[in-house]
Amino acid sequence: LSDDASLIAATLAGDTAAFGRLVQQYQDRLYNSLLRVLGSADDAADIVQDAFVQAYVKLSSFRGGSQFYTWLYRIAFNLAMSHMRRGHKKASLDEMKALAGAEPTDGQPTAETGLIEQERAELVHASLAELSFEHRQILVLREIDGCSYEEIAEVLDLPVGTVRSRLFRARLEMRDLLSPRLHIEKIVDTR
């Protein structure tokens, strides 16, 4: 049995601490993905909690045919989609900047490389937030979580062929958003 399978079996046998260890194992990974999908730290934290609670409630229905985190992601991404459909707005630009990386607070000059990295992260995060929800979530699953096409298909309940075509279009949309912004960064870079 894998670690996850042992913890799931222990949880089903009544050991709630085992479920706590599953939470500890996946909470940050899930939070980081949801943060990029939802664009809001508070919303991401809320959905992480709701997803784990739902996973606990439905745990006896988990058949083990897939990885636990794939199953958990499916729950979480469904919740995220419902959350977005209820009309929750994307994060403000200020919040996105904050999420992209800590800004200098002590007034000291920041290393140029650090500044460029931070600016790039802000641009990428802002561009990500402008994608359609479908494109954002598939890009996050692939680029941030490193999921295979098969795993993405399972999380999003799509055929693998659709995953391939949607991911391609998401990258094209992201390229169109990033190109003019990264061109500005290039000028900064050549100083």
Next chain:
Amino acid sequence: MSDKPSNHAPGDELLSAYLDGELSADERAAVEARLATDPAAQQLLHELRSVSQSVQALPTESLGRDLSEEIVRRARETAPISGRSPSAKLADATEPSRLGDTIPKIRIFNSRRAWIWASMALAVGLLIMIVQSGDESAKKPANRRDAKFRCPLHPNQHLPRPRLSPPIASFITESMRLAPRRPQPSHPAKLAADE
């Protein structure tokens, strides 16, 4: 939907999957042959790779706190998996106090009209029961009729069959005549399906 077709060549999609190592051996060979001779395909692959690397380079954020205790507490409140038998959970769900909180109170006897309709319905029901029992008594053996009117507290004691006085019978007949006809479901299964 965002999966609408674009003006890209059909093989362009393979470039994205090539980047991810998600092609079959034949597809990969075809893409590599194209890349060897097609500068536009090389450019697109470069752009797709840049996009991929840009997103991958985003800093990893963490919650900064352990949610496990809070989640386990919430989860146990929502649906305790163990330590309780299914029958115990069922008992919880059917506790009178909880039922009182969850089931809406239906106030159907607040008006005089409701009382009249209820009385009429009761009278019609009684009439149907009596008519049916009369029919059955004509067809069935006497011991079945006796069983039907046996007192539940004293099974050995037989009760006399109820007889309607003429005024009550005429009231019931009149009620049936005045009662509005309602459309009846053709079949119970169809009614369930419609719901």
